[in-house]
Amino acid sequence: MAKSTKAGSQEQSKIAALSPFELKDELIKAAGGGAVERPANAAMLNAGRGNPNFLATIPRHGFWQLGLFAMRESERSFAHMPEGLGGFPKREGLEERFEIFARDNKGVPGIDFLRGVLSYVRDQLGLNGSEFLYEMCEGILASNYPVPDRMLKLSEVIVAQYLKKEMIGKHPFVGDFDTFATEGGTAAMTYIFNTMRENHLIKPGDTIALGSPIFTPYIEIPTLNDYQLNVVNLDADVELGWQYSKKELDKLRDPKVKAFFLVNPSNPPSVKMNTESLEYIAEIVKERPDLILLTDDVYGTFADDFVSLFALCPKNTILVYSYSKYFGATGWRLGTIAMHRENVIDELIRKLPKEQRKELHERYESITTEPENLKFIDRLVADSRTVALNHTAGLSTPQQVQMVLFSLFALMDTPEAYKNALKRLIRGRKEALYREIGISFDDSDVNQVDYYTIIDLEFLGNRAYGPEFVKWLFANTEPSELLFRLAKEARVVLLPGRGFGTQHPSGRVSLANLNESDYKAIGRAMRKLMVEYVERYNAATGKSLDKNKVL
Template sequence: MKSNNEYAKYANLSPFELKDNLIKLAQSHTDRVMLNAGRGNPNFLATWPRQAFFQLGVFALQESEMSFSYMNEGVGGMPIKVGLTGRFEHFVRQNYQTPGVSFLGKAFSYIRDQLGLDENAFLQEMVEGILGCNYPVPDRMLRFSEEVVKAYVLTQMGAQYLRRDDLDLFAVEGGTAAMAYIFNSMKENNLIQKGDKIAIGAPIFTPYLEIPELNDYQLVEVLVNSDPDANWQYPEAELRKLEDPTIKAFYLVNPSNPPSVKIDDKSLQIIADIVKKRPDLIILTDDVYGTFADNFQSLFAISPKNTILVYSFSKYFGATGWRLGVIATARDNIFDKKIKALPSKTRQILDKRYSSIVTDPENLKFIDRLVADSRAVALNHTAGLSTPQQVQMVLFALCEMMDTDQSYKAALKSLIRRRAASLYQHLGLAHHTDENSVDYYTLIDLEHICRELYDDKFAKWILKNKNPSEMLFRIADEAGVVLLPGKGFAVQHPSARASLANLNEYQYAAIGLSMRKLAQEYYAEYQGKAKKK
């Protein structure tokens, strides 16, 4: 094992880069299985919308082959529009017992009867989309795909009072692309500038801490710290930091990462009141875990004019490899107003930047600037998320909206909460949750463990004498368990983040036992030193 001094060189690494070093250590023993709880990639996934995707692909290929049926060389053509719906209905009737086909039939009924969309035009978009035979048009998001995902987003984000016409979506390559595009376009359009203050709800997904510090941005970070003793809610005094007029924006993840707790109603109301006082405040909320929460309501639902919403399909549907996400803005928003209120010289520079793609660049919406900036403006004509990806996104959204019993959601919530209970049971602690807990991750608090298992004196000794990084490396080396340091997420006390999404229940039991054994060894060391005094 390394000494504490040897661990110091890892202190500045992102948790996700440190993870790679921990994995190497955990894998260095060939006589055991590594338990990697360091990353949030779920080991569950939604099967029905995937079955539907592949069966839709079978139908689409048949349509393509029919267009060029006189050729024998494997050449297909564009699907024939005339009679497409009739042929699809025949395909569904003929193959109704095939997994995924009955779902497709019901989905197209839902499109027509519940969303009020033209099922013929929608089918054409889906068939061409899954074939990937056209550029994405519109480039921001396919027309009917956007309408379906809008309905899904409004429902999942607790914003049902808004109409689909009240917002715009930009389909992007997952939440990570959304973050990169938003930071870049905010800078390009002078919504944030070097030296500006931004508030960050902490703890938080590490890139939200790291990106503002890059030379590209050089922003001043003001942490808005949640309270672990109040189940990670933001104290009012912390939220009141947002009243500072020099703070340009507030970035947060809700439910939080890593505490996995949604903002409660009281805090949402405080933020809404602050926005009334500060109608210029920009809010960026990353709500990827909102789908796991009970009765979730996003800040986008509370203050839509001020909020940029990021949502990803990756975790809930087990689709990290698909790279599916959306950026949402209200059509009536402060971002467009702020851009129009920029100094004349700045607006002229921006008009020149976007003059090659529109004739009236001064009226180009912020979300359309995001699209253009995502392809360095000059490649705007080939912007957009690949059309097969958009089709899968639509099928995911339809699957959830059609699940009136919420059976899939209930199954996932039960799955991850049993894992949490198993980990803490074998660690020897009670796992406390409330109605705001999501449990996708858990923060294992070193001080709390030592105090609960033994006493306050031992907890203080641990904090004084042990480097948290040492414990992460020891548990990786001795037990093959990979956890991430809470410090990298701006957690204010020594802790480790464990994902509850990517291992099985018995493996979380093993992690709990491993951590308890480590605590026992430290306690024996503590007692031995106490006797020598």
């Protein structure tokens, strides 16, 4: 028995070292096998990953119809050759030919959207319609390198308009910003860490701050041999609705903290930072004008009246945004980095010691005659291709076209019908889950986004049964026991909150990737386990807690 316990403890230690996404694979294995007998039709319910089961159809229809029009344009160039050769689109008369194409295909899904797109670009954004169509046709045909390499010219203008709408909203914003189209938000993270290191903004032994809980790679990257950074956690408080106290935010006043990395709305609590906290950080930045901020706002488009930290501290902030979740486009790998054209990061590079500036001059001199004036965002582009391949840098042009169509779809949706539909969908799922678990549903917190939800055993157990029950529960269960029992006994897969930097046992439920009936089943399975733990507690202590109490 002792040997078995020791082996189990060793196995738990190995599991504890895994990333949440690697642990997910172990949970899936547990849900698909084991000694527990299950009905043949019992399906595994995997709420362990945030890949949504919804997607935006209208801009996708537009993409395919645009592709057909672009193919027609390409074939015009070598119409005399039957061997299947095409050429680049012709600029002259392009708008007129598109109108004929749209008229010929009236009623086909995507056509009305494309006609609206052309009108919006021309009349609302003030761009040249023919130039826009040419960029889109050439882009969707992928017949040329991305030029400019950071982002196609008009595409950058349109994506910037989208980011202004969704990330800045009505907040005052002075000046302009540049954008860099990347292979999703994860590529953006990788590029930023790397270029900060290459440009001596961070070095081994330096200290950065993380807003915790946070998307796991932000925890894991700083500890890699590439970086060897010290990390200070700013812990959001579940009792404050997953907001940061001033005491936690005051950690940013320490001059040793070179940068602050934040996911907002948070992952996994899925709560946006309140206005008070954003303004408090802005005040700290006034005292610490050298503080670099990175805000990853992928879930911002699910929030009500979202305002990014980028809006309040534009010159100190690197904005990361991904199209993956809101448009159901994880497979497209569409992300952006945005930076104000007058930013602190460029100033910090200019103020580096002479030897480091000389080193950077040599690093980038093959791509510009004035390396010292190369902006940080363009250094990101160059470093993404190890500088030497800068001439082939840039996100693939069909990806940029789909990004543009997603952006225009949101810009043109003035009643925000798509956004409101997504909010209804995921919030209905949360309500179904909570109802079955036995948690009273409260949607009064305007900062809740609900893409994910955390089932926090410490918080819920303490609220329903008191601290003695919680103490007993943690003394008699391993941190991952609940997750593995859900997997083995109910075929329910969740991710641990622990792996996202939380300091207490919890499970993250994605509300994006299953149907409402599935969340009801997950809720029932979780309730069943909680009831069992209460019964075990009563038997062990002689207490008589109400196992059916609402949590």
